[in-house]
Amino acid sequence: MKTRICGTGSALPKRVVSNEDLSKIMDTSDEWIKSRTGIAARHLATDETLAGLSAAAALQALEEAGICAKDLDMILAGTISADNILPSLACELQRELGAVHAVAFDINAACAGFLFALQTADAYIRSGQYRNILVVGGEILSKLMDWNDRSTCVLFGDGAGAAVVCPDENCGILSSVQGSDGAKGGVLSCCGRKNNNPYVKNSIKLPFVSMDGQEVYKFAVRTVPKAITDTVEKAGLAISDIDLFLIHQANIRIIESVSKRLKAPMEKFPTNLAFCGNISAGSVPILLDDVNRRGLLHKGDKIVLAGFGAGLTWGASVLVW
Numbered sequence: 001m002k003t004r005i006c007g008t009g010s011a012l013p014k015r016v017v018s019n020e021d022l023s024k025i026m027d028t029s030d031e032w033i034k035s036r037t038g039i040a041a042r043h044l045a046t047d048e049t050l051a052g053l054s055a056a057a058a059l060q061a062l063e064e065a066g067i068c069a070k071d072l073d074m075i076l077a078g079t080i081s082a083d084n085i086l087p088s089l090a091c092e093l094q095r096e097l098g099a100v101h102a103v104a105f106d107i108n109a110a111c112a113g114f115l116f117a118l119q120t121a122d123a124y125i126r127s128g129q130y131r132n133i134l135v136v137g138g139e140i141l142s143k144l145m146d147w148n149d150r151s152t153c154v155l156f157g158d159g160a161g162a163a164v165v166c167p168d169e170n171c172g173i174l175s176s177v178q179g180s181d182g183a184k185g186g187v188l189s190c191c192g193r194k195n196n197n198p199y200v201k202n203s204i205k206l207p208f209v210s211m212d213g214q215e216v217y218k219f220a221v222r223t224v225p226k227a228i229t230d231t232v233e234k235a236g237l238a239i240s241d242i243d244l245f246l247i248h249q250a251n252i253r254i255i256e257s258v259s260k261r262l263k264a265p266m267e268k269f270p271t272n273l274a275f276c277g278n279i280s281a282g283s284v285p286i287l288l289d290d291v292n293r294r295g296l297l298h299k300g301d302k303i304v305l306a307g308f309g310a311g312l313t314w315g316a317s318v319l320v321w
Ligand code: ACO
Pocket: 027, 028, 029, 032, 033, 036, 037, 111, 150, 151, 152, 154, 155, 188, 211, 212, 213, 214, 216, 217, 249, 250, 251, 253, 278, 280, 308, 309, 310
């Protein structure tokens, strides 16, 4: 039994912010951002919530899958920026959708969050415990940015993507790998609320994302090609058998380096980071929905999905569409 993606969806906030727009509020330029990252614009949430964006993406995925919310057995949400600490994004989504029979919880694996949620769904489906699972990856990262730190805030965007997965005899996930390296967690982090109980002396500071960009770059270009190679081999395939590589949209230079190291042409690596920026757990499912809706996925195509990010965490899966 395999786990097949039967429907996809995505939603982006309506406000588009270009590099030019950012250069009016901070010391940066379109040239700096584009040449180092490939990003030209991003969508930033103003009045949208992550639950609302995720529900919009989920409804599209449910429609394509041909099932309704009440048919869902499980909702898994990969995110680091849920609207609230409690309840989880997955539970809020359950409420918004009326998915009354689903069990729902979040997975925090940063930019690998959608991959980890998809691989968790795959394990539940192959075990026979659940059949219809909604997997969501989404972020409103703009609230976790220090808008005085031009080296991080220009990189990220907001949005959500969704996939409905179901059991299938023939098509679906062939193999997966995942990994974590908590010892290197400091290179990309965002501290939580400080303890402020009456027995702790504390100066409360707002938590923001901080990053050692060059270390993250080195981690990504080393780890992602290996994870992809390992999962492709595990599936009994060669890199040349893969039709499309949908990898986390952090930075065009990372994607080009992965393409080079795998000796796979850039035409097999669709991107959307030019107009979305880096949406962490949202990036892979939004890209998946984009290529699906553009008719770039054909029955029988072999596709790699790969995510990597804070933790450090990484995951890759090969599937037959
Ligand atoms: N506009 C203009 N100048 C800037 C900006 C900006 N937005 N940000 C930083 N600079 C300046 C710095 O102040 C520095 O100036 P200085 O030389 O006078 O001190 C100069 O540009 C170079 O700064 P670096 O941080 O060294 O820039 P670098 O060339 O390393 O590029 C980048 C930064 C793009 C983040 C790069 O390290 C990278 O590609 N890292 C990969 C990690 C990544 O993409 N992370 C995304 C999120 S993580 C994830 O999704 C897993």
